[in-house]
Amino acid sequence: MKLDRQLWTFLLVVLHYRVTSQTSVITAEDGQYCTTDTGDHGLCVYQYQCLDGRIIYDGETLIDLRRAGDDCGEYILVCCNGEHSSENVPTTVVANETVTHEPSRGRDENATARPPVATTTESSVHESQERTSDKPEKPTNNGKTENTTVTPPAVSTQRTPIITGTSTTKRPLQPPPLNIPEYIEKGCGHRNPNGVVFxxxxxxxxxxxxxxxxxxxxxxxxxxxxxxxxxxxxxxxxxxxxxxxxxxxxxxxxxxxxxxxxxxxxxxxxxxxxxxxxxxxxxxxxxxxxxxxxxxxxxxxxxxxxxxxxxxxxxxxxxxxxxxxxxxxxxxxxxxxxxxxxxxxxxxxxxxxxxxxxxxxxxxxxxxxxxxxxxxxxxxxxxxxxxxxxxxxxxxxxxxxxxxxxxxxxxxxxxxxxxxxxxxxxxxxxxxxxxxxxxxxxxxxxxxxxxxxxxxxxxxxxxxxxxxxxxxxx
Missing domain, CATH: 2.40.10.120 (Thrombin, subunit H)
Structure with a gap:
């Protein structure tokens, strides 16, 4: 009976890890993983968001309708691998325990390592326009609530970190946000001669x-x-x-x-x-x-x-x-x-x-x-x-x-x-x-x-x- 309980506990922990880790990577709605022409892992982004194989955030917002397709399937997209490179992340030593020096939302220092928590970005237009924000809400003076972002310190203030070196890690690919300006209704008949977004x-x-x-x-x-x-x-x-x-x-x-x-x-x-x-x-x-x-x-x-x-x-x-x-x-x-x-x-x-x-x-x-x-x-x-x-x-x-x-x-x-x-x-x-x-x-x-x-x-x-x-x- 004791073994069964341990087994069920283990399975629940694994299930929790899989669910939370799945929410931290890009879904089919947010982005699509692909393979570039050179065989590298990449992410499907809009053409103007990729330059020389790297994801950019300030492109000229131009697309070519007659561009040959790739692993992304649709001409408007291109497979880009710019953010899949390894990065050196500084590590710290605190009370004989090595932890990664990254910001965390109220992290429990005594807890075991967990996969990163997903954040809401502008990359998924389908969700960002309708889904309630995941950010916590705080009361305002008039009794209403407003969205706020909580930014905890990078490291606990109770312990002084000592930077000992660097470790190599890979960040999951993240598509750049769509820069969609705020819509303001100004009556009938408005045309967008230069297009929207691109x-x-x-x-x-x-x-x-x-x-x-x-x-x-x-x-x-x-x-x-x-x-x-x-x-x-x-x-x-x-x-x-x-x-x-x-x-x-x-x-x-x-x-x-x-x-x-x-x-x-x-x-x-x-x-x-x-x-x-x-x-x-x-x-x-x-x-x-x-x-x-x-x-x-x-x-x-x-x-x-x-x-x-x-x-x-x-x-x-x-x-x-x-x-x-x-x-x-x-x-x-x-x-x-x-x-x-x-x-x-x-x-x-x-x-x-x-x-x-x-x-x-x-x-x-x-x-x-x-x-x-x-x-x-x-x-x-x-x-x-x-x-x-x-x-x-x-x-x-x-x-x-x-x-x-x-x-x-x-x-x-x-x-x-x-x-x-x-x-x-x-x-x-x-x-x-x-x-x-x-x-x-x-x-x-x-x-x-x-x-x-x-x-x-x-x-x-x-x-x-x-x-x-x-x-x-x-």
Whole structure:
């Protein structure tokens, strides 16, 4: 019986050691161990966090989308072994007992050696944004609590350490923290032209920067048998709980919104290790314009009400909407979507996994109608619920899968704020550069959008443009 107790005690000690030691190393969410091209042990980090095989903390935050993959699997990552080198750590002698001279949180000097305790870092964005801090809390003057860091002395103050030499030890690899600035909400329509966290190096294939258009939504259909998600179309976030898209995209699912899943914060659909997590929400309700024409696509617009309210951040934001019947300016329209790349794009890229962007030039409805009559029928009439645009030089046109993709123009005055003018609806042939793209006229439907939003107890203020100084005054 005594032996059994000793055995159980030993097993419990081993189990405790394994659990605590596992929390001190990098998990699959925090980082991934790998093997470098030279055969060394390493850690998968973002490209800009590694220079000449060593982990750095002040890189230029550039990534190359066409970099060949390595043991890390995804192009955005690289295997780096910079912190796996041995280090000399000073040792001390205290009362004939040798201990490692390292800071400790209230260490019991009479206890046996224990594995290091895990600390919370910024390396795991998934955890750091939602998990309660592991730091102790102390009361403040107003009775609330605040996070505080306890830093005990490196060595007990009751005994004077004597440094006798050095010992060689290896520290576990730790990924550098992501330098994500604090998010401050400043109204609708904010674009991130240089991306969030990193920028693309040598971007010549119309890929958008990571987080460049935070209002762009991806709408999926969940298979009723397998529950797998299949990409359906694009959309734009106009409220934390509402997405604007085309009726042609959602018409078949108007009576079964539970099959629809809306994703915000997506960038590359083929990648799992983006710095900030995307967010999925089931659709709670779908509003199709009552005068939508199934064959003509007249009034091709719909509002999806989300079951979850989105929390805004650097990669999830609301776009501004134009005023009622506001005219489309004779300027460039900037769009973004995951549709197929037209055949004239070189090199051919299919399927499109990274959010692509396109610059189109707006044209008058009269000019658009004349061009369409040459392609379709002399009697073709362009309805006023549409606007038109065409490609500039070799820029990418909306193509299959781009239905609902938002097209914006910059608010007069700059500051990288944008309002939505059109939703990609249809075209004659996206593989021909000289054919117009037809879009849903958002301004034309502003009254209907407001009506739906108010019916769902939401507020049109969320997508109404206001100068930042007015927002700050409030």
């Amino acid at each position: 920028s693309i190096e040598n971007n010549v294939h119309s890929e958008s920067e990571y987080g460049e258009y935070p209002w762009v939504a991806a709408i999926f259909v969940r298979d009723e048998t397998t529950s797998q998600l299949q990409y359906r179309c694009g959309g734009a976030l106009i409220d934390q709980a509402a997405v604007l898209t085309t009726a042609s995209c959602l018409y078949l699912y108007r009576s079964k919104p539970s099959q629809l899943v809306v994703r915000l914060g997506e960038w590359d659909m083929s990648m799992q290790r983006e710095p900030l997590p995307h967010v999925d929400s089931e659709a709670e309700n779908v509003h199709i314009h009552p005068d939508y024409g199934v064959s003509s696509k007249v009034n091709d617009i719909a509002v999806v009400i989300l079951r979850e309210t989105m929390v805004l951040n650097h990669i999830i934001g609301v776009v501004c909407l134009p005023q009622k019947e506001q005219e489309v300016p004779n300027t460039d329209l900037i769009g973004a979507g995951w549709g197929d790349a037209p055949s004239f794009v070189i090199p051919k890229k299919y399927p499109q996994s990274i959010l692509k962007k396109a610059h189109l030039k707006s044209i008058s409805n009269g000019e658009c109608q004349n061009k369409m009559r040459k392609l379709m029928s002399r009697r073709f009439q362009l309805h006023q619920s549409f606007i038109c645009a065409e490609a500039i030089d070799t820029e990418m046109l909306p193509c299959r899968g781009d239905s609902g993709s938002p097209y914006v123009v910059e608010v007069s005055g700059g500051s990288d704020r944008y309002y939505l003018v059109g939703l990609s609806s249809w075209g004659y042939d996206c593989n021909r550069q000289n054919t117009p793209t037809v879009m849903t006229n958002v301004a034309y439907h502003r009254d209907w959008i407001d009506k739906v939003v108010k019916k769902e107890n939401l507020n049109p203020w969320s997508y109404t443009y206001e100068p930042e100084e007015n927002i700050e005054d409030e």
